[in-house]
Amino acid sequence: MTLDSRTPGGPLPGKWDRHRFESKLVNPANRRKFTVIIVGTGLAGASAASSLGELGYNVKSFCIHDSPRRAHSIAAQGGINAAKNYQNDGDSIQRLFHDTVKGGDYRSREANVYRLAQLSVNIIDQCVAQGVPFAREYGGLLDNRSFGGAQVSRTFYARGQTGQQLLLGAYQSMMRQVEKRSVSLFANREMLDLVVVSGQARGIICRNLITGEIERHAGHAVLLCTGGYGTAYYLSTNAVNSNVTAAWRAHKRGAFFANPCYTQIHPTCIPVSGTHQSKLTLMSESLRNDGRVWVPKKNGDKRPPQQIPEEDRDYYLERRYPSFGNLVPRDVASRNAKVVCDEGRGVGESGLAVYLDFGDAIKRLGEDVIRTRYGNLFDMYRKITDEDPYRSPMRIYPAIHYTMGGLWVDYNLMSTIAGLHVLGEANFSDHGANRLGASALMQGLADGYFVIPYTLANYLGGTAFPVVTTDHDAFRDASDTVQGRIDKLLNARGKETPRQLHRRLGQLLWDYVGMARNDAGLGKALAEISKLRDEFWQNVSVPGPANNLNKNLEYAGRVADYLEFAEVLTVDALHRTESCGGHFREESQTPDGEALRDDANFSYVAAWEFKGVTAKPELHKEPLDFEYVKPSQRSYK
Amino acid sequence: MRITLKVWRQSGPAKAGTLVEYAADNVSADMSFLEMLDLVNEGLIARGEDPIAFDSDCREGICGACGFLIDGLPHGPVRGSTVCQLHMRSFSDGDTLVLEPWRAKAFPLVKDLVVDRSAFDRIIQAGGYTSINVGGARDANSILIGKDTVEQAMDSAACIACGACVAACKNASAALFTAAKITHLSLLPQGQVERYTRVVRMVDRHDDEGFGSCSNEGECEAVCPKEIPITNIARMNREYLKATLMRGR
Numbered sequence: 001m002t003l004d005s006r007t008p009g010g011p012l013p014g015k016w017d018r019h020r021f022e023s024k025l026v027n028p029a030n031r032r033k034f035t036v037i038i039v040g041t042g043l044a045g046a047s048a049a050s051s052l053g054e055l056g057y058n059v060k061s062f063c064i065h066d067s068p069r070r071a072h073s074i075a076a077q078g079g080i081n082a083a084k085n086y087q088n089d090g091d092s093i094q095r096l097f098h099d100t101v102k103g104g105d106y107r108s109r110e111a112n113v114y115r116l117a118q119l120s121v122n123i124i125d126q127c128v129a130q131g132v133p134f135a136r137e138y139g140g141l142l143d144n145r146s147f148g149g150a151q152v153s154r155t156f157y158a159r160g161q162t163g164q165q166l167l168l169g170a171y172q173s174m175m176r177q178v179e180k181r182s183v184s185l186f187a188n189r190e191m192l193d194l195v196v197v198s199g200q201a202r203g204i205i206c207r208n209l210i211t212g213e214i215e216r217h218a219g220h221a222v223l224l225c226t227g228g229y230g231t232a233y234y235l236s237t238n239a240v241n242s243n244v245t246a247a248w249r250a251h252k253r254g255a256f257f258a259n260p261c262y263t264q265i266h267p268t269c270i271p272v273s274g275t276h277q278s279k280l281t282l283m284s285e286s287l288r289n290d291g292r293v294w295v296p297k298k299n300g301d302k303r304p305p306q307q308i309p310e311e312d313r314d315y316y317l318e319r320r321y322p323s324f325g326n327l328v329p330r331d332v333a334s335r336n337a338k339v340v341c342d343e344g345r346g347v348g349e350s351g352l353a354v355y356l357d358f359g360d361a362i363k364r365l366g367e368d369v370i371r372t373r374y375g376n377l378f379d380m381y382r383k384i385t386d387e388d389p390y391r392s393p394m395r396i397y398p399a400i401h402y403t404m405g406g407l408w409v410d411y412n413l414m415s416t417i418a419g420l421h422v423l424g425e426a427n428f429s430d431h432g433a434n435r436l437g438a439s440a441l442m443q444g445l446a447d448g449y450f451v452i453p454y455t456l457a458n459y460l461g462g463t464a465f466p467v468v469t470t471d472h473d474a475f476r477d478a479s480d481t482v483q484g485r486i487d488k489l490l491n492a493r494g495k496e497t498p499r500q501l502h503r504r505l506g507q508l509l510w511d512y513v514g515m516a517r518n519d520a521g522l523g524k525a526l527a528e529i530s531k532l533r534d535e536f537w538q539n540v541s542v543p544g545p546a547n548n549l550n551k552n553l554e555y556a557g558r559v560a561d562y563l564e565f566a567e568v569l570t571v572d573a574l575h576r577t578e579s580c581g582g583h584f585r586e587e588s589q590t591p592d593g594e595a596l597r598d599d600a601n602f603s604y605v606a607a608w609e610f611k612g613v614t615a616k617p618e619l620h621k622e623p624l625d626f627e628y629v630k631p632s633q634r635s636y637k
Numbered sequence: 638m639r640i641t642l643k644v645w646r647q648s649g650p651a652k653a654g655t656l657v658e659y660a661a662d663n664v665s666a667d668m669s670f671l672e673m674l675d676l677v678n679e680g681l682i683a684r685g686e687d688p689i690a691f692d693s694d695c696r697e698g699i700c701g702a703c704g705f706l707i708d709g710l711p712h713g714p715v716r717g718s719t720v721c722q723l724h725m726r727s728f729s730d731g732d733t734l735v736l737e738p739w740r741a742k743a744f745p746l747v748k749d750l751v752v753d754r755s756a757f758d759r760i761i762q763a764g765g766y767t768s769i770n771v772g773g774a775r776d777a778n779s780i781l782i783g784k785d786t787v788e789q790a791m792d793s794a795a796c797i798a799c800g801a802c803v804a805a806c807k808n809a810s811a812a813l814f815t816a817a818k819i820t821h822l823s824l825l826p827q828g829q830v831e832r833y834t835r836v837v838r839m840v841d842r843h844d845d846e847g848f849g850s851c852s853n854e855g856e857c858e859a860v861c862p863k864e865i866p867i868t869n870i871a872r873m874n875r876e877y878l879k880a881t882l883m884r885g886r
């Protein structure tokens with residue numbers, strides 16, 4: 001099978017316009033005859049449900065939460081990018097496009113990124129119209145801050161709760177459609193399989209998490225908006241119920257998985273403090289606007305930070321990257337933190353932390369200004385660590401945060417299964433090998449509000465649909481598969497908890513498929529993952545009933561999927577012997593330790609086809625051509 | 638430390654419930670309250686017993702999924718904090734704690750510490766939005782909004798819909814939840830067009846869902862993890878009154 005990205009022809013700036021003009025439409029009177037299944041209610045899913053509901057499609061919306069408003073997007077803190085150039089500081093669509101392609105280390109599709117930059121401006125307008133309380137200046141105009149990888153201020157924010165406010169805007173719009181009955185809401189449902197009939201995605205199987213019932217839902221298209229797979233690593237900044245299950249099961253039905261090894265490790269998280277931890281907490285990147293990152297110059301300097309004089313401190317980001325300083329992209333900041341800790345200059349009890357210091361900013365601007373900018377983040381830090389960041393610097397360390405990889409999609413956001421569209425973090429589309437801060441919210445909303453209404457119409461308007469009901473054999477087969485897997489979990493009756501097994505998988509991935517990867521380590525990880533998977537099925541304990549709320553059963557299913565998924569993640573990391581963005585192969589670095597790409601051999605998207613749980617997946621390549629941005633060694637010096 | 642827990646166990650809405658005692662050993666002060674419960678559940682699961690059901694997701698105080706009563710207090714003894722942000726350093730070795738679900742007619746019990754809060758979604762559905770379709774918005778900076786106004790709107794918009802306000806109220810009223818959304822939108826220029834229809838629709842839906850009415854006791858404000866003040870309710874009542882007067886006219 002050849003991967004066709006279906007990127008429209010013509011000059012870059014006009015591609016999307018032209019594509020919209022050439023796309024088929026669905027007559028308003030016919031729209032309600034089409035049932036669109038949307039799985040997930042984060043920024044991508046909620047925005048898609050509201051915009052498609054407004055257009056008059058018959059939308060069915062599913063989520064694992066008790067309310068759509070609790071999707072993981074709610075936790076995004078720092079902000080959302082848009083090329084509004086409200087600050088008159090040299091921003092433009094062209095520049096946002098450029099920064100994003102470069103930030104992604106030249107591993108993304110140019111046409112997608114350009115469209116994203118174009119749509120970014122509409123997103124802000126839409127959100128403000130919904131009443132999203134973005135921060136304002138005294139004159140009443142919108143305020144902006146800077147994020148890593150950019151030299152302009154283009155990030156819009158609502159305190160440290162930007163994701164919450166954007167999601168509530170999308171959720172409220174979606175609930176308006178629920179009231180109008182164009183969207184039907186199915187909360188507390190977990191999608192456990194995709195139903196494919198004659199090559200088309202025609203429905204899903206899900207478990208009602210309250211009653212345990214296995215349900216069948218049929219439709220004309222399925223939109224997966226189920227988020228990323230960061231929790232494969234057990235400890236991450238993601239919400240604890242985040243999972244790869246929906247995407248993985250679609251993968252097993254034929255959707256290719258692209259670039260799974262592109263994972264993002266966020267440089268500023270509260271460090272690990274013990275084995276009891278269930279997740280790590282992010283300290284927003286926006287803090288790097290005013291915080292300065294440093295470690296002691298001397299190895300093993302155990303003095304408290306206040307007693308270490310200026311001349312004994314190494315502000316290593318400012319030293320190594322004078323033009324971007326503390327605002328280098330995430331992959332660069334994380335790797336540098338690892339390097340100084342590996343040198344023995346890390347701070348705190350574990351030695352696995354660096355300082356993020358607001359002392360200078362407080363002196364310059366006063367405590368009140370810092371409090372209005374970051375008050376809620378400082379409070380969060382204090383609650384968790386019992387330390388006061390107004391008095392002494394924060395201690396931070398990198399943690400798994402975001403996944404650039406995801407199901408492969410074409411320019412229309414359609415996967416390798418006809419009718420299965422993938423939006424938001426669940427797809428691989430726009431961020432290449434590294435995502436810039438404040439760009440995930442932008443992508444999720446662009447996909448849902450502005451891309452899918454056009455590309456889905458094109459699909460529905462141009463496709464013949466045989467009549468399919470939930471009595472179809474394909475539904476019965478899929479629902480039997482789901483039931484079989486649940487029974488197998490309940491009958492394992494072992495001694496280990498899903499959490500213990502998940503923690504071990506996470507440690508393995510963090511050690512060998514984490515911030516720095518090498519051939520030997522990846523090989524070892526592959527061997528260990530398959531052993532751990534066998535152990536899981538022999539020894540997992542999943543007590544309790546299947547016919548009511550059983551969170552441990554849900555969790556066990558997600559861990560089981562991660563144990564399968566971890567293998568393709570590792571295989572991808574092993575095959576890509578170059579370094580790029582978040583994927584750092586120790587074998588491939590520049591003399592000063594930066595990621596060294598190998599464009600001659602790896603300028604492609606790696607899309608993996610499922611061949612069986614124990615079989616090696618098959619690699620398909622989508623070549624990446626750069627017409628407008630010349631790939632070069634990324635430099636933030 | 639060692640903590641004794643008395644936890645409400647009830648396998649379903651139609652089943653009888655009771656408090657069951659569990660010992661939590663080897664609890665560290667740095668654990669969050671939910672991590673302590675994870676630890677207890679790990680023990681139950683390893684022994685093949687049904688773990689205690691409780692809800693959580695973000696575990697950083699923003700999604701609103703978590704919440705139950707600790708010794709009768711929604712989200713426990715620390716002000717301005719959800720139960721996922723509560724750390725065991727707030728308790729002492731040897732403490733005995735009683736954990737119970739939110740109790741309100743409009744929040745039917747699902748299992749153990751989990752209740753059904755979908756009534757909140759239906760209140761929002763009645764009018765907690767601006768009726769703006771995608772595609773028609775004008776340039777964002779063409780709407781000027783004062784910094785103070787937007788900060789005040791943000792204070793209300795910060796609600797996480799956890800349900801603590803309902804659990805704390807002797808009338809099981811969701812007035813604070815409803816008022817927070819009404820306040821957020823009525824303060825902003827974007828919310829003006831539907832200002833008076835919104836308040837009526839949302840307040841009426843609130844009552845239809847079986848929540849009680851507000852008698853100004855203020856318990857909701859005291860337990861709100863986002864410290865949303867009761868002045869929101871006063872504003873909602875004024876808005877409602879104005880709306881009904883206008884309708885009468």
Ligand SMILES: Cc1cc2nc3c(=O)[nH]c(=O)nc-3n(C[C@H](O)[C@H](O)[C@H](O)COP(=O)(O)OP(=O)(O)OC[C@H]3O[C@@H](n4cnc5c(N)ncnc54)[C@H](O)[C@@H]3O)c2cc1C
Nearest residue numbers: 040041042043044064073078079191227424425438440441
């Ligand atoms: C702490 C934190 C802070 C962040 N801050 C920022 C920021 O400042 N700026 C930025 O741009 N990005 C930020 N990000 C990244 C960004 O928040 C996410 O990438 C984005 O919100 C993902 O949105 P989504 O709609 O794709 O998925 P999600 O919001 O993850 O939603 C997934 C949805 O799928 C549902 N679901 C999952 N599995 C199933 C299933 N099997 N069946 C049914 N439903 C299912 C869930 O219920 C949920 O509704 C941050 C991320 C984290 C972790």
Ligand code: FES
Nearest residue numbers: 694696701703721
């Ligand atoms: S788990 Fe999200 S608020 Fe507590």
